[in-house]
Amino acid sequence: MSDRYAVVQLDEIPTRRCSCGATRRAFVAESEGQASIHLLQVEDAVTHHHRIATEYYVVLAGEGEVELDGVRHPARPMSAFLIKPGCRHRAIGDLTVLLVSLPAADDTDEDFDA
Numbered sequence: 001m002s003d004r005y006a007v008v009q010l011d012e013i014p015t016r017r018c019s020c021g022a023t024r025r026a027f028v029a030e031s032e033g034q035a036s037i038h039l040l041q042v043e044d045a046v047t048h049h050h051r052i053a054t055e056y057y058v059v060l061a062g063e064g065e066v067e068l069d070g071v072r073h074p075a076r077p078m079s080a081f082l083i084k085p086g087c088r089h090r091a092i093g094d095l096t097v098l099l100v101s102l103p104a105a106d107d108t109d110e111d112f113d114a
Contacts, residue, residue: 003078004050004075005011006030007027008026008027008055009075010024010026010037010039011024013025013026015041018040018050018052018107019045019046019090019110019112020040020043020045020046020090020091020097021040021041021043021091021100022040022041022043022044023038023039023040023041023046023099024038024039024040025037025038026038027104028056028104028105031104033103033104033106034071034102034103034104035100035101035103035104036100036101036105037098037099037100037101037107038065038097038098038099038101038105039052039096039097039098039099040059040065040091040095040096040097040098040099041095041096042062042091042092042093042094042095042096042097043079043094045090045091046050046090046112046113047067047088047089047090047112048088048089048090048110048111048112048113049085049087049110049111050085050086050104050109050110050111051081051085051086051109051111052085052092052106052109053085053101053102053103053105053109054082054083054084054085054102055081055083055089055099055100055101055102055103056077056080056081056082056083056099056100056102057075057079057080057081057083057091057097057098057099058078058080058097058098058099059062059075059076059077059078059079059080059095059096060077060093060096060097060098060099061077061095062075062077062093062095063075063076063092063093063095063097064092064093064094065092065093066079066080066081066090066091066092066096067088067090067091067092068081068087068088068089068114069087069088069089070088072092075091075093075095077078081092084089088113096101
């Protein structure tokens with residue numbers, strides 16, 4: 001691996017649980033916390049928001065919805081969503097999502113609804 005680039009196979013990264021389901025996170029350390037990319041399989045997503053991170057979702061497979069500040073939006077392959085800090089959100093349905101987080105994902109940056 002070079003200090004000027006990194007290469008991963010997202011579907012070979014170990015899965016970890018997150019507030020949206022099961023995720024495979026890449027480049028958190030390699031980007032020195034500047035950004036991360038995730039392969040997310042939505043499962044029982046919990047409404048939450050981030051204080052700092054902006055997230056970009058691109059639906060790769062499946063059908064469902066993405067709820068943003070209480071408004072549900074249809075989600076299907078190639079639907080894209082920009083989720084800014086403070087926006088309460090969750091994904092609903094059987095979705096596979098490519099997620100980019102700026103800065104990199106940090107579990108301490110999540111707040112959950114009561």
